[in-house]
Structures are given as structure tokens and as C-alpha cells.
Amino acid sequence: MLLSVGVVAVAVVAGVLGADDDSTLVPPPTATERADTVPLLARAAATQGICYGWRLEDGLDVVSVGSNLGDGVAVADDPRCPRWAQVVADITYTAESSEANDYASVRIEGSADLERLDLITVDSGLDRFGLTEDAFLDDPGWAVTRAAVSLPLLLAETGAVSPAPVATAAPAAAPSPLPDAGSDLWRDRWGYFLGAAGLLLVTALLVTVGLVLRRRQRTQRAAGPARGQRRGGGTRAAGRTPERA
Incomplete structure (x- = not known):
């Protein structure tokens, strides 16, 4: 009986500890988020001549990595990417029993030809897209892939790369001329x-x-007057008397 109670107690403690361990795990980007991010980075890399990627870390562990070269392929030190830039997010979750707070560290890394000041400017520009520390803590996978997609625009604003062209669809038919508006x-x-x-x-x-x-x-x-003259003339003619001989 005592042995059974001991086994149950050990199982409960192990379950609690396992739950605490699971709560500190950093979730990676979903398969959909990775699949949507890679072609966007590939299009930007082809037009700007620089590779883009992301790297999500949990302390010393790499949770997720990807780039325009594909999911799971890093851009740093890859011979196909002489110029590259990537967002690196290091997320640390603490157990609920711990007094320490969760922590997120986000930085932009790049090849040696990129100015350090430009990378810092890109890092500070992530807040414009709502990619704050709270966003990385709430959903690290979404935030890191979203930050990677923002790199082409933010880096182009610094002048380090040329802006990516905006693709516009050609109209199906020529628009009809507008009617004359008049003067x-x-x-x-x-x-x-x-x-x-x-x-x-x-x-x-x-x-x-x-x-x-x-x-x-x-x-x-x-x-x-014409009618008066005719009347007067007739009166005088009627009143004349014949002259005596």
C-alpha cells in the first residue's frame, strides 16, 4: 500500500515538473508561417541582391532557422550569400514558480559589408510593424518570421540596398476614355x-x-386728321350757294 502511494506521488511530481518544463519551451513558427515567409524572402533577395533570413533561439538551443534559401537553411556563412541580413530572436521563458520575468532579445545581424549603424536602424524600425518585445514573447514564431519579411523594406530605407520593385498587374483591357467634363x-x-x-x-x-x-x-x-379733313370738306361743299349772274 505504501509502495503504491509512493509511486503515485512520484508520478504526480513528475507530471507537474514536466508541465513546468513544457511551459518554458519556445514555440517555433508554424509550417504555414515558414512556407509563406520563404518565397517572400526569395523574391526580395532576387531583386535586391542580398539574402534574408531568421533565427529563433532559446538560450543556446536553436528553435528555428530559415531564409530565402529555404526552411532550415541559414544565410550566415553560406557561400551562396556573400551579402546577407537576418533577424535573431532569443526568447527565454521562466517557470511560473520563478521570480524572474520572461525575456526577449532581438537583434539584426548582417554581413561585413553592411554598416553596423544601418543594422541598428533596422532593429529600431521593427517597432513600426508592431514587432515589440511583447510581440516576440506572445508569439515568437510569428514575430520572427514577420520581422524577416520586414528586413527588405527597412534595409532599403537606410540606403544599404536598392528598394524592391513593386509588382503591379497590367489591366485586362484598356480603360475607356472618360466623357468630356465640359468647361x-x-x-x-x-x-x-x-x-x-x-x-x-x-x-x-x-x-x-x-x-x-x-x-x-x-x-x-x-x-x-385724314378723317377730319374729309368731313370738313364735305360740309363746306354742301353749304355753298350758287352765285348770281
């Missing part, structure tokens, strides 16, 4: 032109009415 004079002052046109129409109507009335008055004046 800005009409578009900006259409209200004034409408008002002026209205005033011209009213003016033309008034002038027409005035001319008609004036012509009618002249006609009436010319017809009045």
Missing part, C-alpha cells in the same frame, strides 16, 4: 448665366411690347 466656366457660373438669360428674355419682351404700342399710336395719329 469649368459653365459648371461654376451656371446660376449667373441662367439669371442673365432670364433678364434678356424679359428685356426682349418689354422692347417688343413697346414697339408694338408705339406703332399702334402712330397709326392712330395718322388716321385721325
